[in-house]
Every structure is written in structure tokens, then in C-alpha cells.
Amino acid sequence: MIKTLIKNIATMPLFYSYLINKPCLRIIMYHGISPSDNINPNDFESHLKELNKYFNIQPLSKACDLFYNNYDDKRPLISLTFDDGLKNNFSYVTPLLEKYKTPATFFLCSDLLSGDDMLWNHEMLLRLRYLKKSQGWINFSKHNFNNLTPKEFVKSCKSKSYSTVINLMQIIRKLSKEYIPTSIEKERYHIMSTKQAQNLPDLIEIGSHTKDHPILDKIENDKIIMEQVIDSKYILQDTLNRKITTFCYPNGNHNKFTDDLVIQNYQYAVTTIQGFCSLNDSPFQIPRIAAIKDTKSMMFSLLKPMRH
Numbered sequence: 001m002i003k004t005l006i007k008n009i010a011t012m013p014l015f016y017s018y019l020i021n022k023p024c025l026r027i028i029m030y031h032g033i034s035p036s037d038n039i040n041p042n043d044f045e046s047h048l049k050e051l052n053k054y055f056n057i058q059p060l061s062k063a064c065d066l067f068y069n070n071y072d073d074k075r076p077l078i079s080l081t082f083d084d085g086l087k088n089n090f091s092y093v094t095p096l097l098e099k100y101k102t103p104a105t106f107f108l109c110s111d112l113l114s115g116d117d118m119l120w121n122h123e124m125l126l127r128l129r130y131l132k133k134s135q136g137w138i139n140f141s142k143h144n145f146n147n148l149t150p151k152e153f154v155k156s157c158k159s160k161s162y163s164t165v166i167n168l169m170q171i172i173r174k175l176s177k178e179y180i181p182t183s184i185e186k187e188r189y190h191i192m193s194t195k196q197a198q199n200l201p202d203l204i205e206i207g208s209h210t211k212d213h214p215i216l217d218k219i220e221n222d223k224i225i226m227e228q229v230i231d232s233k234y235i236l237q238d239t240l241n242r243k244i245t246t247f248c249y250p251n252g253n254h255n256k257f258t259d260d261l262v263i264q265n266y267q268y269a270v271t272t273i274q275g276f277c278s279l280n281d282s283p284f285q286i287p288r289i290a291a292i293k294d295t296k297s298m299m300f301s302l303l304k305p306m307r308h
């Protein structure tokens, strides 16, 4: 009851005027949006209608340029970011962004644009679920990690070394070679093709999300880290004929070495740390706010007091 009341007050225009004096930049972090995802296209359309009422929505680089240079417009700044370059971002998100003339930033992996690629963690999860239904799971789990569910196993891989994950992926692919994704799995997890990425309207800014989404601070070899951070930028620039100035750390992981590379090659970088961006935040470690399905709840989360 009280929660509903607060939510209703929070969505009143007057309440928003209070935001104007707070120098902060809000960046929303989206991933997949499709009829089979938690946030579906209707939810997203409702977000767009509400966000456009109260915020000055800009692509990430423009929003940061304005914010870090004494932005004093009355409308609070916000930026919508989409990680991973999922195909559903092309088929469901892009038409809605065009309909509402709303800019956004998509973070793409330069080497995952064949049209039927998936992020390694998505592919691993789906293949392990497939294996779990067969004898293959027994073989696999016996030799690897006992008693973990597929989801727990994939999560555990995010803290393993890059080479270990590559080896595990090879074993899993071999054991599950008959696996074919279902239409719902394709809708949720397939990444867009180069052609689709080339056809994204100018309204959408493109940023780099590495070459193939490794956990950067788990890579043992400096040369591979450099390729992931730097080459991804130039491959995307060449294939898409766009200027790439923004970077997104896969899973939010970074360290001193990756930070230095990002600082030398990009203007801004976002993490998965939850929060509003204040002027105290480094432009290379910008926090974000995870998107929420329910529009009122999301608008409420955008009004929470700033963390300081």
C-alpha cells in the first residue's frame, strides 16, 4: 500500500523537478527484449513512453560529453544501453526506438556477428541443459564438477581462467554435437548478423563489447587482452563504417591492465556496477541501472537517492 503510494508520487512530474539540481547521469542497462524474454516489447514500449516524458535521452557518448561538461539543461539526462548485440535488439528494440525517435547505444562483439552466434555463456548453458537430459551429462559432470546445476556450472566458469573455459567449451560442444537450438532459444540468444548491424539506423550508437565476450581479467595472455579490447574497436569500425568511442566490460570485470588499454583507446566505458553516474565517477568505470520489467518500478528505481 505504502509502496504503491510512493511509486505513484514518484511518477508525478512535480517530483521530477527535484531531480534537476542533482548532477547525475542515469544509464539503463538492457539485454534481451523479445516476447519470450522477461522484458518483452510491450514493456519496452511502455518504458520508452514514460522515459521520453521526463528525460533528455541521448546516446552514451553524447550523454557523457554533456554530463562531464557542466550540463545544465532542465531535463535530466539519461542513456539507454543494450549489451551483447542480440538479434532481438535488431528485430524488436530497433523498430520501437525508431517509432519513438529515441537514441540508444548497442554494445556489439566484433567476432560474433555470423548471424547464428551466441555468447559462450548462453551456448554453454543451453548445451549443458541439453546434456542433462542425456547420458552425456553423467560423463561430463563425473569428469568435471559434481552436483552443480548447468546454471551453477556456467556461473562457476566466469571465475575460471580463459584457457580453462575454452577447453571446457570444446568438451561440451563435442558431447552435445546433436544439439540444435529451439526457436525460442534462437529468439532469446542469437546475436545479430553483420548485415543487420550494418543496417542499424544512425539513431543507434555502436560501442565495443570485445571480440567474443571473454571475462577480461581471467585472460592470462596480455596479447589476447589487447586484441579483445583494441582489435574489436577497429574491426567494428571497418565492418560497420562507424566511429567507435565507447566500451562495455563483459560481466563488468576489469583490472589495471584492461583499464589502461580502455583509457588509451576509448572515450567512455561502462561497467555493471549498479548506480547513477556522478561527477566523481571515472568516465572509464561508469555505473548503470539494470532495466526492470515493470515501468513504474523502473521509473521508481531511477528516482532513488544517489549513492554517495
Ligand SMILES: [Zn+2]
Pocket (backbone or CB within 6 Å): 083, 084, 209, 213, 250, 251
Ligand atoms: Zn555482455
